[in-house]
Amino acid sequence: MQKDLSSIQLPAPEIFSFPECLWYLDRNYDDCTQQLEPQGIIKFLQLNKLSVLIRLSIQEKHLQLEALQPMVLSPGEWQLVIAYVQEWFDLQRDISPFYQRLQHDPGLAFLVRKYWGLRLMGIPDLFECLCWSIIGQQINLTFAYRLKRRLVEACGSRLSWKGATFYAFPTPDQLLRLSKESLQSFQFSGSKAAYLIEVSRLFSSGAISKGELAKLDPAEMFKRLTAIRGVGEWTANYTLMKSMKVPTSIPFGDAGLLNAWKNIYQLAAKPTREELIRGFKPYNGWEAYLVFYLWRSLS
Template identity: 35%
Template structure:
């Protein structure tokens, strides 16, 4: 059964700008074409196929319900998922006011106006991606993620395309380090991924709990109590998944390279220099980082 739902988006949102970003990050969990993004999601243990595209100044979600499980509750969860994924409910007026007068943000703003912080709604996926990316290049991290998804995820073929559902924390929590190690990552990363899988599986960590914390420092401190989760990983997850606007992975190499590029610097800036540069970004460090990342990724 096919259901169509339309949702609004902010005036400063560009679907094409965000679709171009998604095209550059396809990983088997979703596919794009020239006008839409498509993926499977699971709502209350039931898979739904989503196709999101723009029509008449709205976003349209085509929902394929295979098990006749669609109802008002499901509809609300799907709409919330898409709004969260595309970050449609964040007011960026203040950020744009900051960026248009900022030496380091003017260029990315002019190139990517309308871009949103395309998120990773699944917190386990966000942690896995962050851990895989620790201290290695993006190409190899992407290869490891692909192996991880295809070994432990679920494949669904629809309309002659293969889609993957990201592995659940419960599956990885019960897996052995030796089996994870066969994917090609270090034993230490295997341990970290298993540790966070256990924390999520036993509900010690959840997106909902992190959203209830009072500030970014409390959220970072909570996450860094977990083995293998340092400040960079914590801030990355809070930026990409939980959506703290002031999450700031200040040690990120990509951020350093982007600042060096925009500023025409001879070398990458020091942490103290970045703190000075970012002083005017207060409250919107996550978006400043995301726009700068887009210059190089």
């Protein structure tokens, strides 16, 4: 790219289904940080000092990225957007080895046929991912998205375009403008309010960052995350899976994962941790992808 452009195209991976990825991003939940369209999605991004509203759609075998506001971006700005989208849709991973393993598994081969092209949709911003996993602890997704909307509308950045308002998840400093009492007034529990403020302080002070965490091996990442108040095993593994893209992460104890396994194998009870470990053994290095496809099977 040599000049400012209003749109660009990214080649899609060979194994890629934009509709499957959009299905996951929608699922009929009220996510205030994005707006789904019949053939695409609009999202307000804040990347370093860049604030931009983008639209993603599919054009044959390419992802079409369009800048809506501002209407043109410099080459450097587009590089920030491209990096975000590649991580969000996990575009740079070859998932054919995962498919080969599934296709040789009589119990799980149907996952390839039914959900071909689904990518492990991530949450590139580590702070957002940690906050979201804390918000979702021990409550259903509908209520979790309701709490997220209240938080985002209270302190996140917003942008207006063609009569609609678009929101970005708050930064640590923005979230710190809210008191524990304010968060509780949104129906956050006292403990979750305290955890969110603590995580915001750690990120704001630089005590934790994605760049620093990425220098560690997965075991050290897990240890660092679980040292944070309010971050237990499930929250840490979910974050490693969705933001740090650690391929071996399994959110043990996840209700959806347990129900999916129970349903597929028609078990009388939910599987034990040991049963899951045995079942996941053929998928060494692809555990996170298997979790994601098992979640998809619940629909």
